[in-house]
Amino acid sequence: MQPITSITAHNSTQPPSSQPIPASEKIKYLLVGLFGVGLWYALYSQLHRLAELLAFSLLGLKPGSHLGESVLFFFYDTPKVFMLLTLIVFAVGIIRSFFTPERTRKILAGKRESVGNVLAALLGIVTPFCSCSAVPLFIGFVTAGVPLGVTFSFLISAPMVNEIALVLLYGLLGWKVAALYLGTGLLIAIVAGWTIGRLHMENHIEEWVREMHLNAAQIPDEQLTWADRIGHGRTAVRDIVGKVWIYVIAGIAVGAGIHGFVPEYFMAQIMGKEAWWSVPISVLIGIPMYSNAAGIVPIVEALLGKGAALGTVLAFMMSVIALSLPEMIILRKVLKPRLIAVFIGVVGAGIMLVGYLFNNII
Amino acid sequence: MEIKVLGPGCAKCSEAEKIMRAAVDEAGVTATIDKISDFQQIAKHGVFSTPAVVIDGQIKCVGKVPSKSEALAWLKG
Numbered sequence: 001m002q003p004i005t006s007i008t009a010h011n012s013t014q015p016p017s018s019q020p021i022p023a024s025e026k027i028k029y030l031l032v033g034l035f036g037v038g039l040w041y042a043l044y045s046q047l048h049r050l051a052e053l054l055a056f057s058l059l060g061l062k063p064g065s066h067l068g069e070s071v072l073f074f075f076y077d078t079p080k081v082f083m084l085l086t087l088i089v090f091a092v093g094i095i096r097s098f099f100t101p102e103r104t105r106k107i108l109a110g111k112r113e114s115v116g117n118v119l120a121a122l123l124g125i126v127t128p129f130c131s132c133s134a135v136p137l138f139i140g141f142v143t144a145g146v147p148l149g150v151t152f153s154f155l156i157s158a159p160m161v162n163e164i165a166l167v168l169l170y171g172l173l174g175w176k177v178a179a180l181y182l183g184t185g186l187l188i189a190i191v192a193g194w195t196i197g198r199l200h201m202e203n204h205i206e207e208w209v210r211e212m213h214l215n216a217a218q219i220p221d222e223q224l225t226w227a228d229r230i231g232h233g234r235t236a237v238r239d240i241v242g243k244v245w246i247y248v249i250a251g252i253a254v255g256a257g258i259h260g261f262v263p264e265y266f267m268a269q270i271m272g273k274e275a276w277w278s279v280p281i282s283v284l285i286g287i288p289m290y291s292n293a294a295g296i297v298p299i300v301e302a303l304l305g306k307g308a309a310l311g312t313v314l315a316f317m318m319s320v321i322a323l324s325l326p327e328m329i330i331l332r333k334v335l336k337p338r339l340i341a342v343f344i345g346v347v348g349a350g351i352m353l354v355g356y357l358f359n360n361i362i
Numbered sequence: 363m364e365i366k367v368l369g370p371g372c373a374k375c376s377e378a379e380k381i382m383r384a385a386v387d388e389a390g391v392t393a394t395i396d397k398i399s400d401f402q403q404i405a406k407h408g409v410f411s412t413p414a415v416v417i418d419g420q421i422k423c424v425g426k427v428p429s430k431s432e433a434l435a436w437l438k439g
Contacts, residue, residue: 101411101425129425132372133412135401140410212405330370333401 029226037087044083051076070260077252077298080171085248085294086237088167093236096128097229101137108146108154113197116150121189124157131159134327138334142205143212149197156347157189160322164244168297173304180358181314188318188350195346196339204339247295255302268307278312279355283348286319293321315355323347363393363437368404369413375399378413378427385433393437 054075055061061068104127108120129137134155141151161182170178202210224232271278300313328340335343365382369375379397386393398404407416411425415433422428422436 105410129411130372130374130413132370132375133410133425135370136404136410136412139401139405143405208402209405212402 026226029230040083040087044080047080047083048076051079066260068260070256073259074252074256077172077255078249081168081248081252081294081298082241082245084167084171085164085241085244088163089237089240090233092126092163093233094229095126096236097224097232099123099127101127101129101133101140104154105141105144105146108141108150109144111146111150113147113149114194116147117153117190117194117197120146120150120153120193121157121161121186124154124189125161125163125186127154127158129158131327132330135330135334138331139209139212142209147197148202148205149193149195151193152196152343153189153193156192156322157186159324159327160189160318161185162293162321164240165293165297165317165321168294169300172297172301177310177314181318184314184354184357185318185322188322188347188354192343192346192350196342199342201339201342204336204342206334206336209334244294248298251295251298255298258299258302259305262302262306266306271303271308271312273309273311273359275312278309279315279352279359282312282316282355283319283323283351286316287323287344287348288325289320293317296320309359311355311358311360314358315351318351318354319348322351363391364418365393365395366398366407366416367395367413368398368407368409368416370401370404371399374427375413378415381428381430381433382415385430385437388430389434389437391437 051072052063055068055072056063059071061071063069063072104123107123108116111119138151138155141154142148146154166178166182169181269275271282296317300317303313304310323344328344331340331343365386367375367379367382369378375397379395382395386395398407404410404412404414407414407421409416409421409424413427414424415422415428415436417436423432428436
């Protein structure tokens with residue numbers, strides 16, 4: 001007969017391979033990881049030289065010529081973006097294996113509003129959920145007693161603070177722009193959610209949601225090993241890089257075209273600081289546009305290089321990734337039109353504010 | 363056996379359904395597979411991250427596409 005302890009040691013839902021790894025395994029993972037990052041960095045630091053070699057020596061293009069600069073931009077940015085993307089998506093995949101929507105809900109349920117808004121915005125970055133889960137997630141949060149405003153902070157931050165956008169901004173425009181994006185994205189999610197909470201619009205949620213009494217389902221809590229978590233990272237790379245590579249290349253190609261052929265300061269008149277109307281128009285244009293963060297950032301970089309103002313361009317990017325028409329349509333199933341309008345209004349206003357702020361201080 | 367795949371209908375949800383169908387064929391069990399995309403029905407199961415798989419009223423996984431070996435283990439278990 002089997003001793004009882006061996007049964008309790010295993011959760012029935014987990015695959016039999018899940019054993020706690022011994023310390024020596026952990027050290028092995030750590031060493032392999034360090035070696036990998038070292039190799040990654042060595043290659044990364046040589047990319048510009050390789051791109052020059054390819055564009056100017058091998059293809060014989062002239063440095064400084066329109067075509068030469070475009071081709072160099074493409075050959076340099078494409079591998080750079082892919083290397084950054086792979087590293088970050090892998091790391092984020094591992095971090096996300098520590099969070100689930102169920103755990104996040106447990107943390108947020110019963111939190112006071114202001115604290116809850118901040119927590120929700122932060123958790124929005126690291127909680128994995130498929131974008132089409134937004135509606136079930138909304139129902140799950142609201143019925144579990146997560147305040148409406150806190151739920152919104154989560155739903156705004158999740159798409160707005162996007163790890164792909166963050167890494168691309170860092171790689172193409174430097175850490176300052178990336179930090180600005182991260183900080184203001186979080187701030188918009190916190191303040192917009194808080195504002196929606198202050199407006200007390202609970203009765204603008206569809207009746208059937210409010211009447212719903214969820215019996216908290218018994219959902220198996222998975223016990224993951226480090227091997228599982230690394231597997232999560234790998235799956236994330238395969239899924240995300242496999243999905244966005246085409247947008248990245250298209251984005252970089254458009255960016256390369258702008259970079260080499262559009263005259264300097266051309267964008268200054270349309271998207272420059274002096275054109276005050278450019279911020280609201282950028283936000284409006286961004287709403288129906290639905291693009292991947294991966295495709296939009298190379299274009300952003302190219303626009304900036306041609307004299308577009310940072311605030312305007314950031315506002316445009318945030319609007320494209322955070323306010324999407326398909327999401328609004330799907331949220332209509334649980335929210336009445338007025339609440340959706342308030343959602344768009346508050347988030348849009350926040351994005352515009354960020355746009356003006358950066359146009360005026362930088 | 364009654365299998366339900368819960369999900370509004372994105373790529374991941376249909377992948378989960380495909381894997382469950384393949385697993386049922388491979389395990390050779392008789393089972394009905396329903397794809398449930400109505401939000402109200404999904405919520406009634408107490409599930410809020412999709413795709414999710416429910417077998418005979420018991421939630422097997424939420425928020426991810428199961429692997430085929432996982433699915434086979436559920437069918438045999």
